[in-house]
Amino acid sequence: MSELRDTRLEKAEQLRQAGHNPYGYSWKSTHSAAELQAKYADLENGTEVEVEVAIAGRIMNRRVFGKLAFFTIQDETGTIQLFLDRKKIKAAMGEENPEAFGQLKNLTDAGDFIGVRGSVRRTDKGELSVSADHYEILTKSLLPLPDKWHGLTDVEKRYRQRYVDLIVNPDVRETFRRRAKITAGIRQYLDAEGFIEIETPVLQTSAGGAAAKPFVTYHNATEMDMYLRIATELHLKRLIVGGFEKVFELGRIFRNEGVSTRHNPEFTSIEIYQAYADYDDMMALTEALVVDAAEKVIGTLEIDYQGEQINLQAPWKRITMHDAVKEATGVDFAAFDDLDVAKAAAKEAGIHGCGDMASIGKILNEAFEQKVEETLMQPTFITDYPVEISPLAKPHRSKPGLVERFELFIVGRETANSFSELTDPVDQRQRLEAQAAAKAAGDEEANDVDEDFLTALEYGMPPTGGLGIGIDRLVMLLTNSPSIRDVIAFPLMRPEKAAADEAE
């Protein structure tokens, strides 16, 4: 390992001694690799175009002969071959640097960045190439790239050293390019609809807006504990109170939970609030946003996700939580008004873990999670949730005990969550106080009462529809990625052993 590195350090030193800085300052390219490939797509084998182009990239592969060499270089757009002819380089560079070709042969490695000027030719074997007359080593790489054929497959290394993963796995670059297109596309869509993005605090004195354990940190100057936000909900609603009618925030939130293929402790959500709208309007907006993203990024609504054919064509199926559970289990929880009877029916239906649940609504939700959720492959809106698990949602206008809420499920995963927002400050206070009591009783995912939020509601919030979409899960869907870690550039990892020991 260190021998490989030492060899390259020595090469860098040799370049310096020959008067060439192995860490250059800038380079002006005329084209990207993809632009050249497109522009000269019709160039015939064995022909050359007398133009002067300039290009730069990372050397990915070297095939060196005595007086001729072929390098494959890669830039952000793709790859192109360099045709390096000793005679041509010597004619162009020989006066100032007679060793130019020899240095190219002996002092460059796969991994180095190089800038090249020359003409464009397609070789006899059909490979479009830049036939160099001048070159400059722009950065000397000290560490070897992974195997050119097998690449980097060790998932631990791919996540820990994502930069190496990105160098050698083009599809990983494509995933993050798509991710950027998706978030940009969502912002474009919302901007066109008159929404504005407002940034709300990440550091908060009390974390609210979702059922989740927060991360705790400390602010020295004010000598107080602070929490990283678990949602953007309560602040965005304050903005609606303040008179904005269409607001959103797309950003990172933090939940102090485990890691799985669907969970990372920091992840990205978008929350959108629209005054004078209800959850039906939000369903339409959800469909529009996801369809628009799919069309922009994939260009079709018929997508393959891990072998599953998913049709994103709207409108999507809508079914109440009660009906979905009834279909799956045969049990109609709407018919119960006695908790013990509901528990017995749940147990009968094979739903476990309901023994200590305090309400029929929670049992219904448990039944849904155990028996329904993972079966919802095609996009499906599950509507009308129990009030007990929805402390920020408005009571259903016609169904007692339920709220106007939906969640969107695709490929068995919760992908969006939305309510007609609760605007009655008295009702909201009761619900938050019930949460605070649950927290006092040991529920780590319950929150304290946010008095300022309640004050805001008392000034009056117009009827409002709110929507949250899990961006990571949406990106997983639209990039056919099986794990959330495939769509997060730098997912959370424990330190490796050496680093862990040092930290102690």
Add this chain to the structure above:
RNA sequence: GGGUCGCUAGCUCAGUGGUAGAGCAUUCGGCUUUUAACCGACUGGUCCUGGGUUCGAAUCCCAGGCGACCCA
């Protein structure tokens, strides 16, 4: 939290108790149409860590670390 699997050269991987290996990369030599270039020679190891069993451990046992997947 539980279970299963994995960790050996820079990378990808063999190696089930008896001298640590292969391919690629690196290094050296040759080569003006290659593209997993080719030919020849060489080099490269904390076998994840610690302990145990044994004449002898990458291999068997125990504990731990990191990761993947599944379950709760």
